[in-house]
Amino acid sequence: MANTHGHKPSVKIGAGAVVCVEAEIRGDVTIGPRTVIHPKARIVAEGGPIVIGECNLIEEQALIINPKVGEKIDKNSGTMTIGSHNVFEVGCRCEALKVGNNNVVEAKALVGRNTELSNGCIIGADCEITSKETLPENTVIFGQSCNRRVQAERPPPQTLQLDFLMKILPNYHHLKKATKPKADK
């Protein structure tokens, strides 16, 4: 993951990703292909790098942050990985180190640092989950007291919404340019 220029870690945007200029992306962030990042979304990698997979949808005022804990910046364990086909709705906040595929973090939800989302989890609106655990697959967390239940199947992927946004957003916003993908070690 060595950056040949050396002084500042950069943002690597995959081909086909739609990232609006108004989105704030700081630190070492890798964004996969066909991901849509709305304006005013914030991806802040201060404690370590963030790797985002493909076909994700990150909406306005969502905050995906890899926070700095203390003074140490540990490159190896501090990487936040987010899989593919996830949806981060408006105003949510995600600090989890590992997020799998097909998860939905609904509006104004909070996922703490110690939690890990596997696949197909849905964190309901305004729910906070900060316990140190890995949520089993297809878990739904909802309600004021954060009730849980397990779904039979994972939530359907938002392909229709992604296609629509990839057509419409470039009409109204300037986009950040895609960078050439670097070969992984």
Added chain:
Amino acid sequence: MAGLLEVDRVNILCPDSGIRLPISRLYFCRHCLKLKSGQCVSHEVDSHYCPNCLENMPSAEAKIKKNRCGNCFDCPSCRHTLSTRATSIAIPNPNDPAKPTTKKAYYLACGFCRWTSRDIGMPDKHIASGAWQVPDNPYVDRMNELLDYYRQLAQREKQERERKRISRRRSYFHLQEKYLSQVSTRRRSGALLSALTNLSVKESEQNQNLSVKGSESVDDVEKLPPEIYNEPVNLASVCTITQRLSQPEYQPHYIKQLYPKHKHLLIKRSQRCRECEHNLSKPEFNPSSIRFKIQLVALHHVPEVRIFSIPNLYFQQESQVTLMLINAVENQTKVTLQPMPSSDHDVATASVTLPGSDLVLAAKDDTAEYDDMNSDYPEFKDDPSLVHFRKANKLAFFVKVTPEKAVGDVIIALKVKYNYRDMAAQFRRTDEDKDQEKEPPIVWLEYECTINLGKLVDK
């Protein structure tokens, strides 16, 4: 004007039920000329409607469907409303096997907890509504048997009661038939008529053998499966108690057995004065309309007292409090404030000096906000030591309050007497008076009110 939000600062005593309520919770009966509270009125069901599809349902149909909507469902897991979602599936066209046609498949889904009808294995339907089946109640026969037995018992008891009543009043029956004008006598004579017809025809059925098989106790109960002692409970697959009890017919253990239920109907209620049987509140028939056909609330008929401003109140020191009177009717109203005579059940903790003279309130004019205001009203000669200001139908005036108790809230009590133009009096007049009087008579009404001025300030 926090007085608009803290409605229970000014409470009015309802004369019939003896409870104190803010003016927004009271009704005013135009015919009895009295204030009524929720306890002095009879509540009746006006109509049934579904809160989701807003469909009106006549009462007979509601009774058959057990007060449930036919189209809408509740999520068994969180009891919110289920919505129908569609996916398109490709199935091979029977005419042309090479080209698959897309058809829509519908399933129920909850937007809150993400429960879907596929979770319990219900297959997707091909029509949008009306295809969802609720499983049968396994005990429906026994329930119907018990219900029939108790219905017959109740019928028999009612007949015996009616028989006792008419055997005493047999001579008055034909008289009541002639003067069937008021609602209450109509109701009573209807019951008499039905009782008489029942008696004359069905004497033999009285001695019918009414009995039902009692429940039998069983000696050997099914033993618990041994897995209960060995395996840990899988919390994800077991129902919560609320989920289980919301379906009392089946009481499923596992969430795979939770079926959606039809949505419960809500009612619109109308309220009726118990004395004169006139309607005090009658909503509109349309479920999506929040207005009323008849809305006889106290706010629209009775002058309201509001707190305008309170200075710091010190124990046993006289301070000046500004109160406001608001006229609700469209004619000029004279209001007299009188002190409450002290009694054993005194709520007041402060003594108050009230203005001695009558206060005149201007008529309520709905167009007043559109005219240019000239704030002095020359037709009302207001004493500046008594009246703070006057605006449209409102009047702010001073009272002097001396708190008498060192702890607790400062509460003053007063009697408000006002003159009311009785518009409903013309319905009570007999034919001779109708030619003489054209003007509705003016009566003086009163109510007792207690005002909570808040806490004392330490010196």
